[in-house]
Amino acid sequence: MLVLGIETTCDETAAAVVERHDDGRATILANVVLSQIAEHAAFGGVVPEIAARAHVEALDLVIATAMAEAGRDFGALDGVAAAAGPGLIGGVIVGLITAKVIALVHKKPLMAVNHLEAHALTVRLTDETPFPYCLFLASGGHTQIVAVRGVGDYVRLGTTRDDAIGEAFDKTAKLLGLGYPGGQRVEREAARGDPFRFNLPRPMLGRQDADFSLSGLKTALRLEAEKIAPLTHQDVADLCASFQLAVVEMVVDRLRYGLRIFRERFGVPCALVAAGGVAANDAIRKALLNLAAQERVALMVPPPSLCTDNAAMIAWAGAERLAQGLCDGLDSSPRARWPLDQVGAPLPGPRPHATVKADGAALSPAGEEDGGSSNTVPSAVA
Ligand code: KG4
Ligand code: ZN
Secondary structure, X not given: OEEEEXXXXXXXXXXEEEEEOOOOOEEEEEEEEEEOHXXXXXXXXXXXXXXXXXXXXXXXXHHHHHHHHHOOOHHHOOEEEEEEXXXXXXXXXXXXXXXXXXXXXXXXXXXEEXXXXXXXXXXXXXXXXXXXXXXXXXXXXXXXXXXXXXXXXXXXXXXXXXXXHHHHHHHHHHHOOOOOOHHHHHHHHHOOOOOOOOOOOOOOOOOOOOOEOOHHHHHHHHHHHHHHOOOXXXXXXXXXXXXXXXXXXXXXXXXXXXXXXXXXXXXXXXXXXXXXXXXXXXXHHHHHHHHHHHHOOOEEOOOHHHHOOOOHXXXXXXXXXXXXXXXXXXXXXXXXXXXXXXXXXXXXXXXXXXXXXXXOOEEOOHHHHHOOOOOEOOOOOO
C-alpha cells in the first residue's frame, strides 16, 4: 500500500511517500522536509500568515521532489494523506486542498489525518510497536499522556493545564535571547551549563494524576534571569540547564503516574512511547530510558528526525487508516483544533459529496453506501 503524505500544519512544508507492506512493516521511499525557519527567524516565532504563503509557494515542488525520489507517479499511489489539523489554519488549508486535488484528479482515497495521531503512530512506522502502548506526546502545542489502544482509539490520561513543554522551551529560548526555534538551542546551551545553580520549581510533582503545568516554572525562570541581569554566556547556559532538569524531573514523575493509571485501566502496556518534537531532546530521552527500566516496560522513541514534524508520519497514519478501511470525503474540513481523543469520531460538517473507494471508483453521495458515516469506506478498502 503506497501513500503520499503532506504536512503543512506549522512551519515545515513536507511531503513523503511511504509503503505499508501487508505484514505491517513500512518503507519510507521519500521524506522531504522544507523548513521555514529563515522566513520566521526575524520575528522570533512562527507568523501564521507568512507560514501559509510559504506553504503555497513551496508545496508543489516539495511534493514533486518526494514523488521523484520515490520513483513513482501519482497513478501508483493507493491513497493521499494530508494533515487536516490541529494547527495553523492557513497552512492546514493549503495542505488539505492540495491533497484533495491530487485525490480527485487521480481518483485516489483521501485521508484527512490528525497531526497528533500521526505523531502517536510514528513508532509503528519505525518499530512496528503493537497496541496498546502508553504515549508521551510533547510538541510545541501539546503535552499529553495517552493510552493508544488501536488506530483511532485514543484515551487521554493526562495533559497540561497551561503551556505545552515545547512552548516552554521556545519561550525560555526567547527570554534568554537564543532565538527561534527554541528547543534545540536550549538543549545545546544546557549541555554546557550547571543544572543545579538555580533551584527552579517542579510543578505538579507527586500529584496523584498525570497532568502537567509549565507556567510556574516559566515565571520562576524569568524572575531568576531578571535578578542576575545582564546575563553572561555562562548564566544563560546555567539557566537552560536548570530549566531542562526541572522539565526532565517533572516529565519522569508525571509519566510514572501516567503508567500507573494506564495499568489500572488497561493492563500492561506493550511499550512506553515518546513522540513529538520535544522527544528529540537527548536529556529527556535518557531520563525516559531510566524510567522505562525501573518500570519494566520497553521504551520506544522514533529517531529525532521523525519526532519533529515530517510527512512520513502523515503518510504512515494515512496508510494505517486506509488499511482499516478508513478514508475521508473530499469536503473534509480543515481544523485548527482537533483533540486526539476525538479522532475516531466521524468528521463534522456537511455530508461528503463523494468518498472514494480503494479502486478509485467514486461513491456519491458517500452516506448512501457507508451507512451515513462520513469517514469510513466499507470493506472495499482492505
Ligand atoms: O512536533 P513538533 O515538531 O511541532 C509541533 O507539532 O509543535 O514540535 C516542535 C516543538 C517546538 O516547541 C520545539 O522547540 C520542540 O518541539 N523541540 C525541542 C527539541 N527539538 C524540538 N524541545 C526540546 N529539545 C529539543 N531538542
Ligand atoms: Zn507536531
